[in-house]
Amino acid sequence: MSARGAGVIGVVVVLTAVVSVPTATTTPRQLAKPPSSIVQFGYVRSLAASGGAYRMRFDPALWLSGETANRAARADGVIGPGETVPNDYYIRNESTKPLTYRVPATARVTIVALAAGPVSTRITVPELAAITRGRNPKQRKLYGRGLGYWAGIVGDRAIRLDQQYQP
Numbered sequence: 001m002s003a004r005g006a007g008v009i010g011v012v013v014v015l016t017a018v019v020s021v022p023t024a025t026t027t028p029r030q031l032a033k034p035p036s037s038i039v040q041f042g043y044v045r046s047l048a049a050s051g052g053a054y055r056m057r058f059d060p061a062l063w064l065s066g067e068t069a070n071r072a073a074r075a076d077g078v079i080g081p082g083e084t085v086p087n088d089y090y091i092r093n094e095s096t097k098p099l100t101y102r103v104p105a106t107a108r109v110t111i112v113a114l115a116a117g118p119v120s121t122r123i124t125v126p127e128l129a130a131i132t133r134g135r136n137p138k139q140r141k142l143y144g145r146g147l148g149y150w151a152g153i154v155g156d157r158a159i160r161l162d163q164q165y166q167p
Contacts, residue, residue: 037154041091044149044161045098047129054103054125056158058151061093063164087167091148101151101158108152111163112143118165128161 042060049055064072069090073079076092109128113121121140123131130137143165152160 037152037159040151040153041148041164042151043093043146044128044132047103047125047132049126049129050102053105054129056101056103057098058101058149058158059093059096059098061091061148063089063091063148065089089166101153102156103158103161107158108160108162110161111140112147112165114141114143118143120162120165 040058040060041063042058045057045059047054047056062072065088069085069088070079070083072092073085073090074081074083078090079085103125105125107125109123109125110120111123111128111131112118123138123140127137131142136142143163147166148164150160150162150164151158
């Protein structure tokens, strides 16, 4: 075989090898995607009627427990070395910049009310809107103001709001 013929075969072999090797631009079979729903802890700063739904200003915060809570509280100067957080939780709210979510009028809402003790009580979105404005249209015995909520979020909608009991 001539040198030129061997060179052509070598180039064909190299080109075939390069073409058949997967590259970094190969699309993976399945990419990670955001979850269809999330749950966030935070504070309902306002809830106002808007069209057939409501607009909520929600201040997200971190509800921490266990050693994570202890370390975060120490780092924030809330407790000293060797101390533990009361009731095994600590709420870190580094930013009070609220997010805006739509809340359907049919969203599920629970608050902490007092009966013989604290109980989770189902209410309507309009009633929660009144409570956030400082009113209490049904004269419920509210456990406390300023408690946080767990918000079930789907896209830009809060479909569930459950007030968190805090001892």
